[in-house]
Each structure stands twice: as structure tokens, then as C-alpha cells.
Amino acid sequence: MKKETGEQKSDVLQMLLDLHKNQDSPSSLTMNQIKGILVNIVVAGTDTTSGSTEWAMSKLMQHSEIMEKVKKELNDVIGVNNTVEEFHLPNLRYLNAVIKETFRLHPVLPLLVPRCSARSLTVGGCTIPKGSRVFLNMWSIHLDPNIWDNPMKFQPERFLNEPEKLDFRGNDFQYVPFGSGRRKCLGINLGEKMLSFILASLLHSFEWKLPQGEKVDLSGNFGIIMGKKNPPHLIPTPRLTNLELYKRQL
């Protein structure tokens, strides 16, 4: 990418291509490896973000009192005569707690990515032989009553009181929606910001309702990425007072 000043600025693709050019370096990459990395990023970043958005919208449709609190915060922070901008996001504390609580109850990768033990070891009295394929059931940790009060309840407030104690950077093993260790999600910052931006925009710009006679369906599908079995059908109506603002968003 070339800035107007003429100064070169590298993006991810450029960095990968530079590693390809430098074939003598131990960290050089082949074109096939570059393709693999790019596909990995696109695949890993797409269904996770859209799946989490669907879960969060469904939980909010199910809990109207929580939806009202989110809308009040959006009005206070953004204002009904304004659209969401990136700088608003850190101030949406309650919405961010809703997102964290959605990750806890509906992690899109409930078993994370499989691990392989590099040596034999004993964990909690169980021997794991070298070379075993290990799945970490992070979902059951997120619902463990020894760790969480009322674990089945959708209660974003639990993340408001001591937010620093429960970040999702992989340091608190009771809460790891983005995994932990060397293979943890490399899109944490982007994923968190995208989700916050998408939800804030959807909820600030529109009122949402279910089609007549339909109920919120919370069944999940079975797969590596656990999205909703049936995507939510929701009907939007404009929420902003100034309809010109919708043109600006297009």
C-alpha cells in the first residue's frame, strides 16, 4: 500500500509476500503456504463472527429487559441523531458485557481446536499418552456451577462488576472463548471490535421484532463451529429520528 506521502505501508499480504521473496530466510513461505494462511484467516474469521452476532441477537430478543438496557446505553452514548462510530465502542460497557456473556453461554468453538500432547503427562489423575489428540471442553467450563453463579442464566452484569478479572485473552482459564496458549485466536482484537460495531449498529439503527407467532429458537447446530441451527428471522424498522442518517450509512 502506498500512502499519499509516497511512504510504503505494509499490510498483512505484503508482509507474507516479502517472506516469499526472501527464500534464503528460515521463515520464508511458499505460495501454497501463503494461500493456506489467507484461507485460514478468512474461514476462521467469518462464521465465528457471524455466528456470535446471531447468538447475541437471539439472546437479546429473548430478554427484552436486557435489550432495553442496551438501547438506553446506545441512546446515551451515541444519541438518536447520530450513527455509531468506532470511537463510541469502548464507552458501550453494557453492550460489551452482553457480548462477553454471549461468548460464555454460546461459544462458537466449544471444543476449541484440537491439541496433540507432545509428551505423556498426568492431568487431574488421568494419564494422557504422548501423541493423544486432546479436545478441551471449554463450554462445560463456561457452565460450571463451581465457577459461575447461576451459570445457565443470561446475566451480562456478571461482567460489569470486575471486568479486569474476566478478560478473554486466554489468561483466565475459567473463561476462554478465544482459546488460550500458542494456538489462541489471532483475530481477538478484530473479532471483538467487529462484533461490537455490528451489534451497536444493528441495535442503534433499528427496532427488531420476531415475525408474528414465532418464538426465539436457541438450538445450535453440530459442527466445529457451533452456530445457530436455524438463523433468527427478525424484522427491522427504523429507529433513528433523522432518516437521512440511513443514507449516510449505505
Ligand code: HEM
Ligand atoms: C467473535 C469472533 C471470533 C471468535 C469467538 C473466535 C474464536 C476462536 C477460537 C476459540 C479459536 C481456537 C483457539 C484455541 O483453540 O485455543 C480461534 C482460532 C483462530 N481464529 Fe478466531 N475467533 C473469532 C474471530 C476471528 C477473526 C476475525 C479472525 C481473523 C481475522 C480469526 C482468526 C483465527 C485463526 C487464524 C485461528 C487459528 C489459530 C491457530 O490455529 O493457530 N478469528 N478463534
